[in-house]
Amino acid sequence: MxxxxxxxxxxxxxxxxxxxxxxxxxxxxxxxxxxxxxxxxxxxxxxxxxxxxxxxxxxxxxxxxxxxxxxxxxxxxxxxxxxxxxxxxxxxxxxxxxxxxxxxxxxxxxxxxxxxxxxxxxxxxxxxxxxxxxxxxxxxxxxxxxxxxxxxxxxxxxxxxxxxxxxxxxxxxxxxxxxxxxxxxxxxxxxxxxxxxxxxxxxxxxxxxxxxxxxxxNTRIPVLGHSSGICHAYVDESADIELAKKVCLDSKIQYPAACNAIETLLVNEKIAGEFLPQMAKLYADNNVELRLDGESEAVLKKSKFDMSSACIQKATEKDWDSEYNDLILSVKIVKSVDEAIEHINKHGSHHTDVILSQNQKNIDQFAGLVDSGNVMINASSRFSDGFRYGKGAEVGISTNKIHSRGPVGMEGLMIYKYILSGSGQVVANYTGVGAKKYVHKRTDEKYCRLQ
Amino acid sequence: MxxxxxxxxxxxxxxxxxxxxxxxxxxxxxxxxxxxxxxxxxxxxxxxxxxxxxxxxxxxxxxxxxxxxxxxxxxxxxxxxxxxxxxxxxxxxxxxxxxxxxxxxxxxxxxxxxxxxxxxxxxxxxxxxxxxxxxxxxxxxxxxxxxxxxxxxxxxxxxxxxxxxxxxxxxxxxxxxxxxxxxxxxxxxxxxxxxxxxxxxxxxxxxxxxxxxxxxxNTRIPVLGHSSGICHAYVDESADIELAKKVCLDSKIQYPAACNAIETLLVNEKIAGEFLPQMAKLYADNNVELRLDGESEAVLKKSKFDMSSACIQKATEKDWDSEYNDLILSVKIVKSVDEAIEHINKHGSHHTDVILSQNQKNIDQFAGLVDSGNVMINASSRFSDGFRYGKGAEVGISTNKIHSRGPVGMEGLMIYKYILSGSGQVVANYTGVGAKKYVHKRTDEKYCRLQ
Missing domain, CATH: 3.40.605.10 (Aldehyde Dehydrogenase; Chain A, domain 1)
Structure with missing residues (x-):
């Protein structure tokens, strides 16, 4: 040894x-x-x-x-x-x-x-x-x-x-x-x-x-992993409010120390007046500290929500890039699904992001344009996990853009090799005048070895 | 601009x-x-x-x-x-x-x-x-x-x-x-x-x-490519001599500047006396300079091969790690398929290696243990190419061990994302006492988006 x-x-x-x-x-x-x-x-x-x-x-x-x-x-x-x-x-x-x-x-x-x-x-x-x-x-x-x-x-x-x-x-x-x-x-x-x-x-x-x-x-060797999990939930104007409340709560509090818990809640301005006071109450009841941007603070102040019932702070620019891993959530009002996407691609860690919406066009837009390994549609960010995805075992969660992405099982430990099996073929016969043509026919034949 | x-x-x-x-x-x-x-x-x-x-x-x-x-x-x-x-x-x-x-x-x-x-x-x-x-x-x-x-x-x-x-x-x-x-x-x-x-x-x-x-x-960004092509052909004791001659010639001379041309010929000692003089004559006729190890030199000297008909040098240790990209070939006698595999894994660049053999056990051993992106069985190393592999277009040839390996087509420019589509599910319901169970059933259903 x-x-x-x-x-x-x-x-x-x-x-x-x-x-x-x-x-x-x-x-x-x-x-x-x-x-x-x-x-x-x-x-x-x-x-x-x-x-x-x-x-x-x-x-x-x-x-x-x-x-x-x-x-x-x-x-x-x-x-x-x-x-x-x-x-x-x-x-x-x-x-x-x-x-x-x-x-x-x-x-x-x-x-x-x-x-x-x-x-x-x-x-x-x-x-x-x-x-x-x-x-x-x-x-x-x-x-x-x-x-x-x-x-x-x-x-x-x-x-x-x-x-x-x-x-x-x-x-x-x-x-x-x-x-x-x-x-x-x-x-x-x-x-x-x-x-x-x-x-x-x-x-x-x-x-x-x-x-x-x-x-x-500190290495040139490829690394499978992720160094941060800044995940978001976006509540679209078309969201089902009861459903959104359930998912946004679970995404934050089910296990706040996990990398797939959300750190920022983005709310469409058209639904904020109705949704945000109810959601803030739920968070307050579950001891979640809220860091509000100016607009969400204004929305809550205008509502019946009791500001003194919760721990509330003003959000600063730094909050949008913060992974709290704790019962803290930053909140921001956005004008559209596009602004939400823009915010997520700029501030997120390309890990897991959630859309709450009943509008298929907005869902498609979000799922297509959010550049993250996992996009959750009307489901909790906490599902982003190898075991829950049915991989049997999780090697890690990757935010890389090559090889493997999202929760990685044993498939992330695999590569391939090409084996060309011939009977004396040479490239010279497939070039120049009178060249033989390649067939390039895909088949289902399996490679066999003795054993 | x-x-x-x-x-x-x-x-x-x-x-x-x-x-x-x-x-x-x-x-x-x-x-x-x-x-x-x-x-x-x-x-x-x-x-x-x-x-x-x-x-x-x-x-x-x-x-x-x-x-x-x-x-x-x-x-x-x-x-x-x-x-x-x-x-x-x-x-x-x-x-x-x-x-x-x-x-x-x-x-x-x-x-x-x-x-x-x-x-x-x-x-x-x-x-x-x-x-x-x-x-x-x-x-x-x-x-x-x-x-x-x-x-x-x-x-x-x-x-x-x-x-x-x-x-x-x-x-x-x-x-x-x-x-x-x-x-x-x-x-x-x-x-x-x-x-x-x-x-x-x-x-x-x-x-x-x-x-x-x-x-x-000089970068931490993943690189798709290869910096050298030190490819080998191994002639097994069971090789078909005529077939081996054709393939070994093409692998060297068809386009010697290519990365998939061979640089080293490994010959099993049991077939060397018969094969090597014939092969050396073919190479000499095609202006290939040979760099011989002691044993292959001895074999050729003992044979009827006219040593003065070819450009012949003694191989040094450096030759086993050299990519000539030219009409030069190093030659070495090996005792077994295992010695050939050992040499290739130590000195090669994990690009493309060839076995000439009629023995399925040795072929399996070689194809399984040679740690290269491409293994050619009784076929020229020069086939290792995106166009010849039927990829339509080649982005590059990779000797990496992750993401893509061998000739890489458009598939090497792709990754994936996970989209989880739900209807309000939360992880809390799938944990603890009375937890719901995951189904984890694979289906052929395709993801659909509006359009």
Missing amino acids: NHTIEEKAYSAKRASVHLANVSTDIKNKALAVMAQELQKNKELILEANRKDLEEAEKMKKEGKMSSSLYDRLKLSDAKFNDMVSGVVDVAKLEDPVGKTLSTVVLDEGLTLYQISCPIGVIGVIFEARPDVVPQVMSLCLKSGNATIFKGGSEAKNSNRALFETLVGAISKVPEIPKEAFHLAESREDVAKMLEMDNYIDLLIPRGSNDFVKYIQD | NHTIEEKAYSAKRASVHLANVSTDIKNKALAVMAQELQKNKELILEANRKDLEEAEKMKKEGKMSSSLYDRLKLSDAKFNDMVSGVVDVAKLEDPVGKTLSTVVLDEGLTLYQISCPIGVIGVIFEARPDVVPQVMSLCLKSGNATIFKGGSEAKNSNRALFETLVGAISKVPEIPKEAFHLAESREDVAKMLEMDNYIDLLIPRGSNDFVKYIQD
Whole structure:
């Protein structure tokens, strides 16, 4: 285990091509053993976790660790069971490797297959939560990707106990190259990982916005993730008011710390007088602080809404670019769906935005022009999530514009290769005078390999 | 036209969301007008090209420009016609925008659609070849992507004449936002473009390896391209010798300057005595210089091959990492398909590699473990090309491991968004005690918008 991070990365890269070719049965067998060994080593793992928690408690007392970080560090009994059943569930997911994505006959006896394959080596850099290790390792194993983990020092003992248990399990299945999985432990290793674009094909950071942003800003390796979630709900003049109230409330309060909770409410001026006082009352009843622009303040003051019943502030320009992650909401009146779209594309983080409307033209306009990974029509922003989308498992939520966008499941860990199968064909025969013509006929034929 | 590059990029970003929503008919209409206007302005464009050529001739005489660069700069009559028909052909390609990629019913009245959409703003940075402008502009227009072009100063007049003709054409179709297309002209603009990851979503560099490498090394924007093509052919012990000779010859000599020509021939030791002398004779007859490792030299010396008939050098370690782009080939004897795979994954550029074999097990091993975008089985490496693969048009060849790989057509300019269509659903009802269950049923239903 005393290899340098460079040695680990090189060994992961070499192992990755072999892991890419392991059969579904073997991978599922390894997942079953992983689940068993986790269960078997439960006490050992929880003991390691208790060690981390002791340290963490000291830090908490000294004000060096937040309660939420502490909570995420803690492996409760329920969390442990979820962790194990998570590994079991991955075995049930369809194997994404080796699928024939398209087949084109170029000419007689010359067929081009596009075959799904793993990306290669994934670097997972995460804070606090040790349950990331089994979750990501099982997804990477099933998708045939080698993985280098780097967890936070605050979870050092937990991460090591989990990692060693899982690699020990994999060792019992000799067809799986165990060099495909590595744990990096020192802080210096992170900086080195960010530079290893020759070995690491994709980075997945898990942690605070600042943490993800730091990773994105300091590497040339593609990063799957998002550093902020500034989500909006727009209430159109045609909105069903009761429906809009339900959705706007849920989008804010169901779990305000989540990236897919809304931070700004945009209300069409034609419906504001009727909608906003009712909505403000609902928010006030649920302890949501409101940051109002001049017009929405005027609307509320003119209404029967009791301004003293709520915590109310004036919104400043900064509010439109703020992710509160808390029971705070900025509110702005807009003249039209176009102004709402313009505001969202300018201030949003291209994550998730909601329209409340009964007018199909405005809905189409909004869904077409809002440049976000997720557009919700008359439904809560909180649905924007891998589990709720039915992906089985979530690798992350991406606000990138390439590869994968929105909630990302195992498909985000896949790429493809082209395999051209011929019988001696040369390009010279397809060029110049008397050139043979390409057929370019799509078929449903699958690529077959022995086995 | 005197906007700064920042203004151009911001205006492209704003226009991109509108371009993303233009209908297929309108886009095809614009493409037709673009082709007409090119034809109409032919003399003007060729005149501008002649101006560039005059300058270029001086540079050529002073040794500051290569003949090949000069040739790429020159718009011949044939090249001009190809350029125009290229634009017409793009109109015939299927519109990749707005396709329903998947549909999942989350619950009654709550349906999730995954819809293809353009990436946004593409930055195209290219050397010399002015025909890139209409080619890329038509592909970007059809795929709904805004584009910023930056051509080389040596083609300044040609690029401007082409660009102004095309934007003039687009102006005749008012539904197309003409602010979606911009031309950058100064060298400083390139450096600025590389930093604009807030506006530019994808960079496509076209030019020499060094040029592409420079772009890749100096931006955090994703780059679609490849900076080198070190391709291999491996001749297995089971190869059909006549077939292997044909394919290995074509892979080297059909167009040696191409990125998909082979640079290294790997020969299994069990077939080398029979195959290599015949192959060496063929290469010698076609003026290919051979750089031999010790074992292949020994094999040839022991055979009837006339060593003086060919240009022969000893290979050094450096040769295995060299892209000659010329009639030069390095040759190495390997003990097994595994040694060949190991060599290719270590020294290759993950572009295109060939196996000549009649043994299905070895073919599967090679196709599975070679970590390249294209694996050719008993067919020439030169087939690795967008046109030959039937893509209609090639945006570039990618050796990336994410988004798109191998020859990339318009699909490489696409991403998707999720649209969740509901009727007031909130997440609160799907959590906790008495939670509603998700259905997660896949259907073939397409997303519909008014129009």
